[in-house]
Amino acid sequence: MDWAADLQAVALTLKLAFVVTALLLALGTPLAWWLAHTRSRWKAPLAAFIALPLVLPPTVLGFYLLMLMGPHGWVGEATRALGIGLLPFSFGGLVIASMLYSMPFVVQPIQTAFEAVGARPLEAAATLRAGPWQRFAFVALPLARRGVVTAAVLGFAHTVGEFGVVLMIGGNIPGATRVISTQLYSHVEALEYPAAHRLAAVLLVFSFAVLLWVYRLNPRGAQLAATAPDAAAHP
Amino acid sequence: MTLSLARPFFALGLAALTFAARADEIQVAVAANFAPAAQKIAARFEHDTGNTVKLSFGATGKFYAQIEAGAPFDVLLAADQATPAKLAAEGKATAATLHTYAIGRLVLWSADPALVDGQGAVLKSDKWKRLSVADAKLAPYGQAAKETLAALKLTDAVQPRVVTAENIGQALQFVQSGNAELGFVALGQVQPADGSKVPGSMWLVPDNLYAPIKQDVVVIAATKVSKAATAFVDYLASDTARAVIKAYGYSW
Numbered sequence: 001m002d003w004a005a006d007l008q009a010v011a012l013t014l015k016l017a018f019v020v021t022a023l024l025l026a027l028g029t030p031l032a033w034w035l036a037h038t039r040s041r042w043k044a045p046l047a048a049f050i051a052l053p054l055v056l057p058p059t060v061l062g063f064y065l066l067m068l069m070g071p072h073g074w075v076g077e078a079t080r081a082l083g084i085g086l087l088p089f090s091f092g093g094l095v096i097a098s099m100l101y102s103m104p105f106v107v108q109p110i111q112t113a114f115e116a117v118g119a120r121p122l123e124a125a126a127t128l129r130a131g132p133w134q135r136f137a138f139v140a141l142p143l144a145r146r147g148v149v150t151a152a153v154l155g156f157a158h159t160v161g162e163f164g165v166v167l168m169i170g171g172n173i174p175g176a177t178r179v180i181s182t183q184l185y186s187h188v189e190a191l192e193y194p195a196a197h198r199l200a201a202v203l204l205v206f207s208f209a210v211l212l213w214v215y216r217l218n219p220r221g222a223q224l225a226a227t228a229p230d231a232a233a234h235p
Numbered sequence: 236m237t238l239s240l241a242r243p244f245f246a247l248g249l250a251a252l253t254f255a256a257r258a259d260e261i262q263v264a265v266a267a268n269f270a271p272a273a274q275k276i277a278a279r280f281e282h283d284t285g286n287t288v289k290l291s292f293g294a295t296g297k298f299y300a301q302i303e304a305g306a307p308f309d310v311l312l313a314a315d316q317a318t319p320a321k322l323a324a325e326g327k328a329t330a331a332t333l334h335t336y337a338i339g340r341l342v343l344w345s346a347d348p349a350l351v352d353g354q355g356a357v358l359k360s361d362k363w364k365r366l367s368v369a370d371a372k373l374a375p376y377g378q379a380a381k382e383t384l385a386a387l388k389l390t391d392a393v394q395p396r397v398v399t400a401e402n403i404g405q406a407l408q409f410v411q412s413g414n415a416e417l418g419f420v421a422l423g424q425v426q427p428a429d430g431s432k433v434p435g436s437m438w439l440v441p442d443n444l445y446a447p448i449k450q451d452v453v454v455i456a457a458t459k460v461s462k463a464a465t466a467f468v469d470y471l472a473s474d475t476a477r478a479v480i481k482a483y484g485y486s487w
Contacts, residue, residue, distance in 0.1 A: 071413040088414045089365065089398045171398030171409070172370065182401075189296040189401070190372040 006199055008174055009183040016091070016179060017159040020098045021106075024155050027099075028106040029148070033136065035107070036114035051108075053101045062168025065097050069169065089171035094179075097165045106155040113147020114140060150214055157210040161203070259463035260287040262307055264298040266314030266450065267404045268376065268421045269337065271428065272483040273312060276476045283475070286463045294402050296373055302327055302455060309458040310467055312336065312450070314403075315375045319453035329461075332454040336471040337485035339448035340422040341379045343438040346410055350417065351436040357417065358389055366393055367409035367418035369400050376403045379445040380419035386444040421448075422484035430482060450485075 035047060053061060068075045069087040076086055087093030117140050125139045141148070163181035170177035172186070180203055187196035265273040270292045277288040291298075295314045302308055302322060311328070313319045316335070322328035343358070345351045350362060357363065369377030377399075384390045398414075400406035403421055410418035419440075425433050452471060454464045470476055472487075480487060 066408070066412055066414060069414075076413075086414060167401060168405075171365075171367075172401070173398060185401070186370065186372065188300070189294060189370075191296060191299065 005174065005178075006183060006195070009178050009180050009199075010202070012091075012175060012177075013160055013179040013181075016094055016098060017156045019095055020102060020159045021152055021156045023095070024099055024102060024106040025148070025152055028103065028151065028155075029110055029141075032107050032110035033114055033140070035111045051104045054104050058101065058162070058164025059168055061101060062097065062165040065100075065165065066169045069093060069096075088169045089173060089177060091176050093169055094166060094177055097169055098159045098162055101162055101165050102155045102158045105158045106151040109147045109151040109154065110144065111147075113144035113150075116147075117143045146217065149217060153210055153214050153217075157207060161207065258285045258287060259460040260289060261309040261458075261460055261463050261467055262289050262291070263310045263312065263467065264291050264293065264302070264306075264308040265312045266295050266298075267292050267402055268314055268339065268423060269312055269450065269483075269485075272337075272423065272479055272485070275428070275479045276471065279475050279479070280467055280470050283470075284463075284466060286466070288467065294373065305457070307457075308455050309460055309464040310452065310454055312452045312471075314339075314448075314450055316449050316451045319451040322455070323453060326456060328453040328455055330453075332465060332468050333451055334468075334472070335449045335487065336452045337450045337480050337487055339376065339379075339450060339485055340442070341376060341383065341419055341440040341445060341448065342422045342425065342433075343417060343440060344407075344410060344420050344425050344433075344435060345417050345437070346413065346435040347416065348434075348436050351438050353438060355387070355438040355440065357438075358384075358387065358393060363416035364396060365409070365415035365417070366397050367400055367406045367415035367420075368397055369403045369406040369419070373401060374403050374406075375448045375450075376406070376419065376421050379440075379448050382445040383419070383440050426482075426484035428479075428482045 031050075035043060066088055067073050069079070070076045071080065071086060079085065079087055084092075087096060121139050121143060122135045125135045130139065161181065162179070163185065166177065166179055166182055167185065170179070170182060172178050172182055180199060184196055184199045184203065187193070187199060263273070263277070270290075273290055273292075277290055280286065281288055291308070295311075295318045298306075298308070298311055298313070299318050299322065302311065303325075311319060311322070319328060319333055323330040323333055343351055343355050345357075345363075351357050358366075368380045371377040371381040381390075384393060398409060400409055403424065406418050407420045407424050409415040410420065422439065425435070425437065427433070452468055454461060454468055458464045471480075477487060
């Protein structure tokens with residue numbers, strides 16, 4: 001049986017999920033901060049745009065990414081002009097597609113957490129002469145850390161379970177774009193049910209463990225939030 | 236209020252049901268590569284017999300799993316021979332109705348009118364970056380492409396530039412969208428049904444380079460409309476149907 005191919009797919013999926021989660025946290029945290037505090041008229045359109053992957057079928061998203069990132073699409077023309085080449089069928093292309101696809105799962109929990117922190121701790125910090133950056137880094141972020149952890153876990157798990165988008169733009173290349181979900185799909189399509197069951201079991205156990213962790217985290221969150229101001233005071 | 240609104244609709248639904256019950260309705264699972272031809276044949280069949288044909292398009296392997304699980308299909312037009320034979324052996328399909336309805340032809344195709352030459356020598360060149368091929372494990376045309384590359388002793392040489400599509404429809408999509416310059420696809424997919432010239436450029440792969448892509452049809456054993464289903468399967472061998480099959484680039 002294809003143990004080696006399955007293992008390679010597992011390794012690639014983990015690598016993809018780590019890269020995507022790290023980039024999404026770096027990009028999504030300031031974005032969530034802005035969304036939580038802005039009164040701009042662009043807030044609603046941007047929030048709606050970020051939430052689109054929750055509604056759109058992934059294959060639709062994947063199909064339009066294939067068109068946009070292809071040689072006739074404007075993204076494809078831009079990446080070619082920059083000397084990067086075309087993104088479909090590459091690991092980099094998967095990273096970008098996965099970031100779009102998992103964005104709401106990262107931005108929304110962080111935004112909610114920032115909103116829950118409210119203005120008062122920040123105002124209190126301001127009276128103690130904390131600058132905007134200090135208020136963000138030493139007050140808001142520690143208070144919102146439960147949201148950040150939830151966002152990271154959900155973003156990671158959602159990327160691991162991604163299928164439709166990868167199917168459309170991946171090209172099933174071992175070591176570059178063949179992830180667990182597409183490998184599982186191939187097994188099922190080829191009627192290799194034992195191999196499919198084995199991989200599905202891995203995915204199922206992983207997903208359950210992740211969700212269990214998130215749900216364990218959340219009830220305790222109330223206590224965490226209550227003690228958090230102390231923690232924030234002694235960084 | 237909801238009720239008073241629902242009643243006329245209910246009556247309308249009943250009327251539609253009684254009307255449809257006059258002729259049989261058959262549910263046909265069709266391999267994606269044969270979709271355009273099947274639509275034409277089904278329309279002619281409906282016109283000639285008064286029965287209704289509902290077509291579902293998809294991958295043969297998926298249809299197999301669905302039929303195993305009791306999906307309400309009456310006929311399967313597969314992309315291969317193995318799947319209908321397997322269903323017949325398992326008693327899920329009627330062996331007596333099993334036959335080859337079409338033999339597919341493999342082509343190397345590009346959307347670029349100047350890229351592919353008449354001998355397929357372009358495969359050995361560096362004028363392209365990506366070759367789109369359907370998964371050999373899943374798609375008979377993918378298997379044929381694999382055999383062709385092996386016969387040309389090009390398997391290892393092109394491997395780094397191959398992108399694998401999950402089915403022959405996606406293999407075409409990769410080429411049409413320009414993401415791959417070349418692709419092994421079915422002649423039936425690129426051949427316009429009016430017999431006009433194929434757009435882009437192509438090499439009709441000689442049929443001695445791969446085992447024939449025979450596509451079999453079978454009636455599903457659980458069907459409740461076996462008469463109409465058998466009539467449809469027989470109709471595939473009629474002159475009317477064969478003219479359509481030929482127009483789409485298949486033989487039989």
